[in-house]
Amino acid sequence: MFENRPDRDEVVLVGRSNVGKSTLMRELTGHKVKTGKKPGVTRQPNHFDWASEKFMFTDLPGFGFMSGVSEERREQIKTDVVRYVEENADRILVGVVVVDGKAAVDIIDRHSAEGEVPHDVEMFHFLQELEIPTVVAVNKMDKVDDRDERLNDLCDRLGLYPPWQQWRETVAPISAKRGSVEPLLEALRTHFHDQKRDDLLKFVTS
Numbered sequence: 001m002f003e004n005r006p007d008r009d010e011v012v013l014v015g016r017s018n019v020g021k022s023t024l025m026r027e028l029t030g031h032k033v034k035t036g037k038k039p040g041v042t043r044q045p046n047h048f049d050w051a052s053e054k055f056m057f058t059d060l061p062g063f064g065f066m067s068g069v070s071e072e073r074r075e076q077i078k079t080d081v082v083r084y085v086e087e088n089a090d091r092i093l094v095g096v097v098v099v100d101g102k103a104a105v106d107i108i109d110r111h112s113a114e115g116e117v118p119h120d121v122e123m124f125h126f127l128q129e130l131e132i133p134t135v136v137a138v139n140k141m142d143k144v145d146d147r148d149e150r151l152n153d154l155c156d157r158l159g160l161y162p163p164w165q166q167w168r169e170t171v172a173p174i175s176a177k178r179g180s181v182e183p184l185l186e187a188l189r190t191h192f193h194d195q196k197r198d199d200l201l202k203f204v205t206s
């Protein structure tokens, strides 16, 4: 599944299916990326690079529930995503966990109640274990009314002390569809700067 990876540093977008990774990708790169109303649109990593630069954004397939996709297949996708991140950890400058701001907390709580580790939380901790700087892009904020409360709840579930405002390099409320992604760009700039990669700031300016 993951052959043909271009040899360069990257920012990866990971997350459940249908949270808006590809829409965000389009917003970040200006490339036409296939998006869709149904989960499971992206089946292969989409790499977007620049001919002259050793840098790319990668949109990975989503995991979690997808209508019409078998449990076995879903598990396989998740295993592949985990392996991709593990194998390329040295080249991943920032891991962006994209979540659906309206649904994430409820889904996390439902899985926890069923005694499972929620995908989003698992992925967040996994990236941190690999010491990959991590940003949670809380997407679809255009659908969220109780903004601060939602974001504080999400921080709580991720083990980050509320209020969310003190985690600006980690929690970025956005609306990819509306083209409102500045908090994510700001977080990426912070991480690039911290890694002495100011040469990449041009990819994350608004």
Ligand SMILES: Nc1nc2c(ncn2[C@@H]2O[C@H](COP(=O)(O)OP(=O)(O)OP(=O)(O)O)[C@@H](O)[C@H]2O)c(=O)[nH]1
Residues within 6 Å of the ligand: 016, 017, 018, 019, 020, 021, 022, 023, 024, 034, 035, 036, 037, 038, 039, 040, 041, 042, 043, 060, 061, 062, 063, 139, 140, 141, 142, 143, 174, 175, 176, 177, 178
């Ligand atoms: N309201 C709202 N909808 C959004 C936003 N971003 C994406 N969507 C919608 O969410 C749906 C899924 O978007 P995709 O970008 O295809 O999601 P994905 O995470 O790439 O999905 P997979 O490839 O299946 O993993 C589409 O109908 C988008 O239009 C947003 O900021 N707000």
Ligand SMILES: [Mg+2]
Residues within 6 Å of the ligand: 021, 022, 023, 034, 035, 041, 042, 059, 061, 062
């Ligand atoms: Mg996609």
